Amino acid sequence: MKRNFIAIVLLLTLLFSKVNFADSGLLFNVNASGDPTEVSITLCLNAKGPLSCQNYFVSATNLTILTTPSDHTYHYAGIKVNSPFYSIANAGISCTPLSNGFCMFTVSDTQPAAISIKNPDYIVVGVGTAGAVITKKLSDGNQNMVVALHNGPDLNNDPLINLSKNAIITVLSGLIGPPLYNISETIPQIFINDRILNWIYAIPLGGASSVNAGAWCRGTNQVYSQWEALLGPNWSTTAIENTYIELENYHGETTNPSARGFNGPLPIRQEPNPTITTVSRKISQAITNATGFSLVLDYNDPNTPIGPSTQVQYTQMGPDGALRASSAIVFLNKDVMDANGNGVNGRKLHVVFNATADKVIWNGNKAIGVQYYRNGSPHLLYASKGIIVSAGIKSSSFLMRSGVGSASLLQSLNIPVVYDNPNVGSGLADQPHIVMIYTSNPDDTPSSFRLKIAGKILSALSDTTLGRALITAIGTNVNVQNGLFTQIAWLPTPGGDPTIRTLRFASVTPIPGITIVLFDLVQPLSRGSIAINSTDPFAEPTFDLGVLSNVDDLDLYISGFQNYIQNINNQLQVIDPSYQMIFPDPIILNDLTVLTDFIKEEIGTNMHFQSHCRMAPLNQGGVVDDTGHVYGVQNLIVADDSVVPINMDGSPMATAYLVAANIAKHL
Numbered sequence: 001m002k003r004n005f006i007a008i009v010l011l012l013t014l015l016f017s018k019v020n021f022a023d024s025g026l027l028f029n030v031n032a033s034g035d036p037t038e039v040s041i042t043l044c045l046n047a048k049g050p051l052s053c054q055n056y057f058v059s060a061t062n063l064t065i066l067t068t069p070s071d072h073t074y075h076y077a078g079i080k081v082n083s084p085f086y087s088i089a090n091a092g093i094s095c096t097p098l099s100n101g102f103c104m105f106t107v108s109d110t111q112p113a114a115i116s117i118k119n120p121d122y123i124v125v126g127v128g129t130a131g132a133v134i135t136k137k138l139s140d141g142n143q144n145m146v147v148a149l150h151n152g153p154d155l156n157n158d159p160l161i162n163l164s165k166n167a168i169i170t171v172l173s174g175l176i177g178p179p180l181y182n183i184s185e186t187i188p189q190i191f192i193n194d195r196i197l198n199w200i201y202a203i204p205l206g207g208a209s210s211v212n213a214g215a216w217c218r219g220t221n222q223v224y225s226q227w228e229a230l231l232g233p234n235w236s237t238t239a240i241e242n243t244y245i246e247l248e249n250y251h252g253e254t255t256n257p258s259a260r261g262f263n264g265p266l267p268i269r270q271e272p273n274p275t276i277t278t279v280s281r282k283i284s285q286a287i288t289n290a291t292g293f294s295l296v297l298d299y300n301d302p303n304t305p306i307g308p309s310t311q312v313q314y315t316q317m318g319p320d321g322a323l324r325a326s327s328a329i330v331f332l333n334k335d336v337m338d339a340n341g342n343g344v345n346g347r348k349l350h351v352v353f354n355a356t357a358d359k360v361i362w363n364g365n366k367a368i369g370v371q372y373y374r375n376g377s378p379h380l381l382y383a384s385k386g387i388i389v390s391a392g393i394k395s396s397s398f399l400m401r402s403g404v405g406s407a408s409l410l411q412s413l414n415i416p417v418v419y420d421n422p423n424v425g426s427g428l429a430d431q432p433h434i435v436m437i438y439t440s441n442p443d444d445t446p447s448s449f450r451l452k453i454a455g456k457i458l459s460a461l462s463d464t465t466l467g468r469a470l471i472t473a474i475g476t477n478v479n480v481q482n483g484l485f486t487q488i489a490w491l492p493t494p495g496g497d498p499t500i501r502t503l504r505f506a507s508v509t510p511i512p513g514i515t516i517v518l519f520d521l522v523q524p525l526s527r528g529s530i531a532i533n534s535t536d537p538f539a540e541p542t543f544d545l546g547v548l549s550n551v552d553d554l555d556l557y558i559s560g561f562q563n564y565i566q567n568i569n570n571q572l573q574v575i576d577p578s579y580q581m582i583f584p585d586p587i588i589l590n591d592l593t594v595l596t597d598f599i600k601e602e603i604g605t606n607m608h609f610q611s612h613c614r615m616a617p618l619n620q621g622g623v624v625d626d627t628g629h630v631y632g633v634q635n636l637i638v639a640d641d642s643v644v645p646i647n648m649d650g651s652p653m654a655t656a657y658l659v660a661a662n663i664a665k666h667l
């Protein structure tokens, strides 16, 4: 009797338990075919309870489900998908959705139920400047399920990031590395005395747009007409201008309103005339006097690309531009997703933070998913429509780890070659700069050593609550405008075509009496390369910037110093003798050997990386076509600054937005 009782209890437990029976005593027979997936489901004999439930893992999307108990039809059987990002494809048709998350169907041991799992539609790799735009656009309309993997945190609400005045701190934090940046080193740069340079990328959601200076500088039609010639109508000067107009919500003056956008999502603020500082006016006047190029009201007007401007434009919003308008803040705000990265208002979106994408999962040469790491564990994620890579400087490494790249390199690392394309990682371009210091009081000039000490102190403080509050207070009280730059000037090669931008002279005045000038090459000819040296997604690639590998770049710098810098300095002295260039000592400008040494010792990277996954015909160095699709494979798209086909002559943030918005139109 007692034995019978125990048997009945055991039987009842078996029938009505919610315990996982996956190893033995299966209640269901599940056959999976179709597209690969990796999903945990719960099946119940009675979904209303739910009762008699077991968990199963399925590895393909089309499920044929039978029960194992014979001679009984279960009218209330049910299925629930446990893995995030996946759903029942034919809910409402093959099964009836219940409020408890199950979808109910009829099944027996002879009458199967056919139910399909729906993979996400798109995976976005890297939610930086371009990635945030793509993520938002793909999930607009609530049709596509988009899962975006980002290898950093969401710091949108941190005042260090979202107050424009703190740009001076977030930019300088590039000298430090974490928590805002990942920092690495180039290989010795053979054309600049084997110097090793640091290179960085921004970790927070929104990528570089969350930490940069926010200067909004489109390229010019001189460059975009070359994009059009190379790529056709998708990248015509008209298509590009229209994309910018659609993006911009411009708050400023312009000589050409028809070329600017006033209703787009991205707020662009121009420093208004009344707040222009005297430093800005004097430097700009000196540039005009020295070069002959007049003051420009709106350097983003395609008709006025050359000359100095006192009114720099920024991605900023709020009163006086107090708030940074990063791509994450603008495109992934609370109307789009919640603090956990889940879409709101019916948007089928999940942004997964601190998730590092490793490589593509392939079905033949079709990209069907991504392997990624989170909390030290690998995960597989599948997508039916495509994988969009917006990992910025890491996009070429991701392609290589996935088997798209130089076959010999991939084979040396035992990576199966999916498509042999040596162009991946080649053609790396930058807009190098040289830092100069102007001051009325040389004793106040910070040396690079002092800057390093300041960086170390900031770094030590950044781990403490008090320290972070202090940093924020410094940032909000330091003597900078919401816009970091004092002025900006776009200049052609001295004696060259006066319509082509090749040099930029931009300044920052963080402390009264000290102005730091960044003198940049905007269309250098030197090229570098990126190559992975490991299959580890956390290992940094071999990074060769090829600085000054093209001697024309050195010649341009020499000419720029001997003509513009020399004359600007002279003109500054005329306007106000307290303005002096003190680093370098102006005396070196007349000595070719010393000037050349100075350039080689001081040239650095602007972190304006581009073109290592070029958008161009395959036989002209291309990695992706004019819609961003990677050559030789299917369903894999790259959309960020890595695809820039021909050096931008603006600055890279505006280009990242352009590339993302334009490629999104063709997905």
Ligand SMILES: Cc1cc2nc3c(=O)[nH]c(=O)nc-3n(C[C@H](O)[C@H](O)[C@H](O)COP(=O)(O)OP(=O)(O)OC[C@H]3O[C@@H](n4cnc5c(N)ncnc54)[C@H](O)[C@@H]3O)c2cc1C
Binding pocket: 125, 126, 127, 128, 129, 130, 131, 149, 150, 151, 152, 170, 171, 172, 174, 200, 201, 202, 203, 204, 205, 206, 207, 208, 209, 211, 212, 213, 214, 215, 216, 217, 355, 356, 357, 358, 390, 391, 392, 393, 394, 395, 398, 537, 606, 607, 608, 609, 640, 641, 642, 651, 652, 653, 654, 656
């Ligand atoms: C300090 C600084 C100041 C700058 N100032 C300006 C400026 O004032 N104006 C201007 O125009 N440009 C500026 N730039 C440059 C410009 O901001 C960037 O070049 C541009 O925004 C890059 O956009 P992107 O979308 O290509 O890449 P990013 O914005 O870098 O986005 C790529 C993101 O992908 C993530 N990622 C990488 N690998 C993976 C992976 N495996 N898995 C998941 N996620 C991954 C990264 O964390 C990164 O955040 C500045 C850059 C720096 C560093």
